[in-house]
Amino acid sequence: MKLYTYFRSSAAYRVRIALHLKGLAYDAVPVHLLRGGGEQRQPAYRAVNPGGLIPALVDGDTTLTQSLAIIEYLEETHPVMPLLPQDAAGRARVRALALTIAADTHPLTNLRVLQHLTGPLGLGEEAKMDWYRHWTGAGLATLEALLAQGDTGRFCHGDTPTLADCCLVPQVFNAQRFDIDLAPYPNVARIHATCADIPAFQAAHPSAQPDAE
Amino acid sequence: MKLYTYFRSSAAYRVRIALHLKGLAYDAVPVHLLRGGGEQRQPAYRAVNPGGLIPALVDGDTTLTQSLAIIEYLEETHPVMPLLPQDAAGRARVRALALTIAADTHPLTNLRVLQHLTGPLGLGEEAKMDWYRHWTGAGLATLEALLAQGDTGRFCHGDTPTLADCCLVPQVFNAQRFDIDLAPYPNVARIHATCADIPAFQAAHPSAQPDAE
CATH class of the missing domain: 3.40.30.10 (Glutaredoxin)
Structure with a gap:
């Protein structure tokens, strides 16, 4: 592949x-x-x-x-x-957690949107950062609320990594690059730390890539 | 339910x-x-x-x-x-078409974002519409390019409706409300018209809902 x-x-x-x-x-x-x-x-x-x-x-x-x-x-x-649980309700929960990041959070703050804000819209650096913090904060707050209920375990869903963790970790990496404080999101921070100890997550980290700068 | x-x-x-x-x-x-x-x-x-x-x-x-x-x-x-095909590659194509709308297009132009542009960001109505047209146009152009290749049939994938059509039709409804010209997206427009003739799509239409205004 x-x-x-x-x-x-x-x-x-x-x-x-x-x-x-x-x-x-x-x-x-x-x-x-x-x-x-x-x-x-x-x-x-x-x-x-x-x-x-x-x-x-x-x-x-x-x-x-x-x-x-x-x-x-x-x-x-x-x-x-497996990256999805066996039961339909569990699978739906994992997919909803993943989409909370991949649909509701990240598309609003990715590179092309930030470039559009400072380019065609003419916003300054501070206004761009306000935008980033607003939507990332909203997304992480929703994620935290969803993780505070349901079958959260060591990972987002139970005690093995799922599709939801595949989304949570890059979103937290992104947030940390922009100096977002994770204190209001204790489950998010805890799960991120758990994942950080796992070799597969380490091998996928931006700093471990051949094109890392 | x-x-x-x-x-x-x-x-x-x-x-x-x-x-x-x-x-x-x-x-x-x-x-x-x-x-x-x-x-x-x-x-x-x-x-x-x-x-x-x-x-x-x-x-x-x-x-x-x-x-x-x-x-x-x-x-x-x-x-x-079924709303997904049987083969893994087909399922991936349908999901990618759906996410092109549900992750890359609609979250950038939904109500809360448009309200944020005219509220906290202080943009005027025309700048808000420019934003809407920019991201909706980008999303529909990608969707059209994806539909111009692969297993597109009467619907987004083959000759029965899938998850992708469940996403395409509301996105087109949304675009038409904001007067987006569909001429540059002939496959999108054709599939939307095909779906419009089907009773299930008609029953789901905003105008057929109990809370329609």
């Missing part, structure tokens, strides 16, 4: 965690999100993923996009080390 | 389509997104969904949030009239 990735991309980081948790080998193809106006926006990468977003995973003849769709695919094709 | 819904909410509309396609009865509990500062933000609804977002589905003792997680749950618990 071949993963189009960028060391600091939250969405690529999610997929890297899933690949490492499942013990699946892959070749990393770095796509630099800042160089040359963004390599992800150039025709070479658009031919892989028309949306111009990272990551994309190529498995044989199949090109997959969207981090959550890729992880569901890995789950279906490589069920060992 | 009990669905917390708002007639014009894109995310609730997705779930209503899935429920009607599968022929599942439900009780609608309207939550008015504009009245009283937004009923979804009040403690009564936060007790159902801490994130304060619509929809939520209650099935027996289980409360489900996040439209895509809810539809996956319905698919697993009521497999008749």
